[in-house]
Amino acid sequence: MKEVINLPVKNIEEEEYHINMGPQHPSTHGVLRLVVSLQGEIVKSLKPHCGYIHRGIEKMCEKDTYPQIIHLTDRMDYLSAHINNHAVCLLVEKALEVEVPERVKYIRTIVDELNRIASHQLWWCSFGMDMGGLTCFFYGLRDREKILDIFEESFGSRLLHSYYTPGGLMMDIHPDFQKNVKVFIKYFRKKIKDYDDLLSGNVIMQLRTKGVGVISKEDAISFGMTGPTGRGSGFSCDVRKHHPYGVYEKVQFNEIVRTEGDTLARYLNRMDEMRESMNIIEQLIDNIPAGDYTAKMKAVIKLPAGEYFQRVESARGELGVYVVSDGNKTPFRMKFRTPSFSNLSTLDYVSRGCKIADLVAIGASMDYVIPDIDR
Amino acid sequence: MAFSIYDFTSFNQSIDKLLYDSLPPFWALIIEMTIIGVVFLLFYAVVGLFLVYAERKVCAFMQNRVGPNRVGPYGIFQTIADFIKLLMKELIYIKNADKLLFNLAPFIVIIASFMAISAVPFAKGLHAIDFDIGILYVIAVSSLGVVGILLAGWSSNNKYSLIGAMRSGAQIVSYELSVGLSLVTIIILAGTMQFSAIVEGQANGWFIFKGHIPAFIAFVVFLIASTAETNRGPFDLAEAESELTAGFHTEYSGIKFAFFFLAEYMNMFLVASIAATVFLGGWMPFHVSGWGGFNAVMDFIPPLIWYFGKTAFIIFLMMWFKWTFPRLRIDQLLTLEWKYLLPINLVNILVMAFMVLMGWHF
Amino acid sequence: MNSFFQYFADIFNGVKSLLTGMKVTGRYFFSPWEIVTQQYPENRKTLKMYDRFKGEVIMPHTANNEHRCTGCGICETNCPNGSIEIIQDKIDMPDGKKKRIIDKHIYHLSMCTFCGLCIKTCPSDALAWGQEFEHAVFDRTKLTKILNKPGSSILKDISE
């Protein structure tokens, strides 16, 4: 007679299973891998695995001179390339105590804001796409194209510009720059209404984002969330307001803060930031002072020995650059504090208990750029 | 052999007579069935190719693009080129997949939509079978497709596929109700389930006008529910490419994928033609009672054009939905059905029954 | 009672927002003049790149096949990723001194990141941006270019 073996009976209701979202997945926006453990459709926990596009930019910077570093920072957060460059340039200028011409500051601020709009447009595209509205993708790209054309005309390239140099700019802006920017602003003020009609006001979108992925202000601060994501949780952290650089002190603009902390707040924050950026550009574009487009710099830039830190507000949040110099022409140690990395760290915490669709929406609202995470 | 583009009855009967006169009845039946099968196959191939092309063009224009424009003038041969490409693709066999079910699934999906279309009248006297319970038959058969989707998701041995299939199951079980009930509203008005009788009943006004507000509400509900039933538009949770990569057909490649792809369009065509038949009068021209001259002009347009025009209009609406709205979440999808569509539908049936009872329709 | 009205208000607002969205896509559907697609290989004839466009690094030559490069190698040291290799040569001047000239200015397009440092730092403005952008080739070695043309010489006023 056979003995009956009593296998331990598992409760199927409580059983979890894992799926790999990524590294090849449409909604991770690149090579990010999320190991999601699910119970039915509910996300139980989640483990981000980064590093698929790690290129060792920080290490590479250690062998590059300061002007050469610029072309590497382009490639971290490629959607706000100018802003990344700005951070390094500001750091070098601060360390050398160089006063850059007023014209440079104006141009940098305008170009930064244009870059921010372009980045948010692309974010809007991919947000719409992650929510399942593919048409958004094309509208966003269509309008971003206009900014890229302006960039291409003045700086020669569309994505990775390497336009700023320590002490100034590569070259002066194109004579048509101001005219084209004004045309663009007029155009985009009209088109951003389409964005609202198509997605922001849509009942499906509202249902899917309201109250989903709520992060409290305390959590946002302790996770180091910055940018529109952190400001969606009521954490007032705009570097442009709190530690102004460029000519941000001279312009009137509002820091967009919402206290709901949900996906919709982060979404609306970015939409409002686009409008705010247009306001900033409009205030500056007619007042660019005449002058040189670069300060007098030595041929070989050597930072005095010491530690330096500079932060800027990139399209994703606070970007910090930290340099230890031993007095050579290359940095001894370089470290970037990238916003996407800190924002990603919250993903596990926020998405527990959500559905898969919510996870995608939350991820989209965080707007992370994978090379910015991995560097 | 009298042939007229306004009435196919005599044409069909003469073929029928010819076959039965010259052959024994058994063979005549077989040949008739073969002819109808081949005609439907060809029809479906053309419709499938055309709809894929149309969808691409429609979405392209909505997105400020030009769409396919390389293969042939205005890209009209693009779908044929794609079809050839899909034919030549490797069929990838999945380790640990349930071979039989895995291979069976695409056929079930296709067959379900095939069976359903046979009951739809395209013009006067032009339909394969005219059941007296046509609507019931269509509802019953068209929901078979979900079996194929469930099998595909289960047998692929892939978690994404499984999630997609389960979503699809939940979705279709719920939305089948709304589709059925909204059709019931019209059955009450028409007093018959036979498609040909429903169309004849709309000779002096389409049901959507005849039935006042309840018919219109039923039309909207049907449109929403059938979009959900075909796994399209804002309800494409079963394939939700931003969440589940491709949902239930993640593991399918080559021609088997093409089957799923085509089935989506055929289902869309099917529900559009049912909507056109039941609510918009099918092949019946647009008539306003009392306007003799106007009605005569409308009658001059062949019924096939009426039928395809109405179907195309509804297909366009469904494409318009798809390319405008973001996708719903699974719980919201079910909320929409059980909290909104179903109660509205039930009340709607009551109102309609009351209206018919009191004779308040045209 | 309140929630009863809320139920219908929800439906009404929802449908209204959906129709607003459909209005946007519908408007674009019926306005084909807003199409922004550029049909690339067809518009090749009329396609004009911006004159600052960074297609590749080139060395402009005059009609007499003269360039401005002295072979100093500054571009080589400034290039962050070793895309430039300078091979120098020495020639005997009539006054008996030896003079450095460029033998080969090798440019690896496949490695270039278009940072523009070589062009910016060249003391004699020998380099410039070219507007060519169709760089696709079947053989990677074709992307290694020699910028000074064969038989070219340095412009007179630079060498003095």
Ligand code: SF4
């Ligand atoms: S191109 Fe300019 S920097 Fe480079 S070797 Fe020639 S002269 Fe020197």
Ligand code: SF4
């Ligand atoms: S553009 Fe930059 S990367 Fe390219 S060759 Fe010149 S210095 Fe090197």
